[in-house]
Amino acid sequence: MGTLAQPPDTTGSSTPYEDRSPTARLEMTGISVAFGGIKALTDVSLTVEPGQVHGLIGPNGAGKTTMFNVACGLVRNTEGRITWRGEELRRLRPAQLSKLGIARTLQGVGLFPGLTVLENVMVGAHKHARAGFFSALFAIPTSDKDDARLRERAMTSLAELDADGYAARYPGSLPYPVQKRVALARALVAEPELLLLDEPASGLSEEEMRELGDLISHLSGRMSVLLVEHHMDLVMRVCDQITVLDSGKQIAAGTPAEVQNDPAVTEAYLGDAVDDTTDVSELAGIDGGTQRG
Numbered sequence: 001m002g003t004l005a006q007p008p009d010t011t012g013s014s015t016p017y018e019d020r021s022p023t024a025r026l027e028m029t030g031i032s033v034a035f036g037g038i039k040a041l042t043d044v045s046l047t048v049e050p051g052q053v054h055g056l057i058g059p060n061g062a063g064k065t066t067m068f069n070v071a072c073g074l075v076r077n078t079e080g081r082i083t084w085r086g087e088e089l090r091r092l093r094p095a096q097l098s099k100l101g102i103a104r105t106l107q108g109v110g111l112f113p114g115l116t117v118l119e120n121v122m123v124g125a126h127k128h129a130r131a132g133f134f135s136a137l138f139a140i141p142t143s144d145k146d147d148a149r150l151r152e153r154a155m156t157s158l159a160e161l162d163a164d165g166y167a168a169r170y171p172g173s174l175p176y177p178v179q180k181r182v183a184l185a186r187a188l189v190a191e192p193e194l195l196l197l198d199e200p201a202s203g204l205s206e207e208e209m210r211e212l213g214d215l216i217s218h219l220s221g222r223m224s225v226l227l228v229e230h231h232m233d234l235v236m237r238v239c240d241q242i243t244v245l246d247s248g249k250q251i252a253a254g255t256p257a258e259v260q261n262d263p264a265v266t267e268a269y270l271g272d273a274v275d276d277t278t279d280v281s282e283l284a285g286i287d288g289g290t291q292r293g
């Protein structure tokens, strides 16, 4: 992920990256979710502003993944509303995300083991190809033009993640951090307006995490990002706004500086063990080192 140059639009079929300023806003208002008798979320609200990186943090079991999954359509909220591009999404389903201009990466990588890296990323580009998803997935012959366009777009996305050298390899043969880059390339190839990232730094080295931070900051010039992440130093570095959850409730929200200085946040992470002088930025070594996934 060293270069991170903005790639030119090679297909002529959509707006070039550099000319596109993010305009869409994701608003999640009064979201509640119950799993049986467990209240995973109670009246949580957040807004991902156009072109901003919005962090969602909190201790284990706080409800971050549940909120993320509501935004993806993987979990149905029992109360509250989601508004995207000014319209309420009443029955959001994961399969609709791409058409809505939303892409996600989940915990773990979720690549298709039987497809090459390039084919995996081409699957993510299906929105842009007349050939469609199934043609891409099952390599059904389509027009040479469609195929060339898909390949070119996928290679451009892989190159942005410095992963184009792995195009012909199968995911299982690659180190985990490279697989994560491929998964991110697959999300980016659809040129989303909103990118949902669930723990993208898990399993990465310090250096890889630093590069990931650079990439996320760079991406926010052309899309909005909702970031669920345990690594506090990364969150504090790249986020414009942060929402903090604890036990399914929102306990703080604001800029990284505001959140860092909020005693409720420090207490949520460390409970009674914390004294008044501890700030959240110091927690990176405590919770941020946790490898999950």
Ligand SMILES: Nc1ncnc2c1ncn2[C@@H]1O[C@H](COP(=O)(O)OP(=O)(O)OP(=O)(O)O)[C@@H](O)[C@H]1O
Residues within 6 Å of the ligand: 035, 038, 039, 040, 058, 059, 060, 061, 062, 063, 064, 065, 066, 067
């Ligand atoms: N499918 C489910 N069925 C029942 N309870 C669930 C389900 N998913 C999550 N929960 C519960 O909801 C609460 C919030 O979980 P969630 O995974 O959203 O938290 P989190 O902040 O992402 O935690 P972590 O950082 O450990 O991933 C927890 O009490 C969890 O046990």
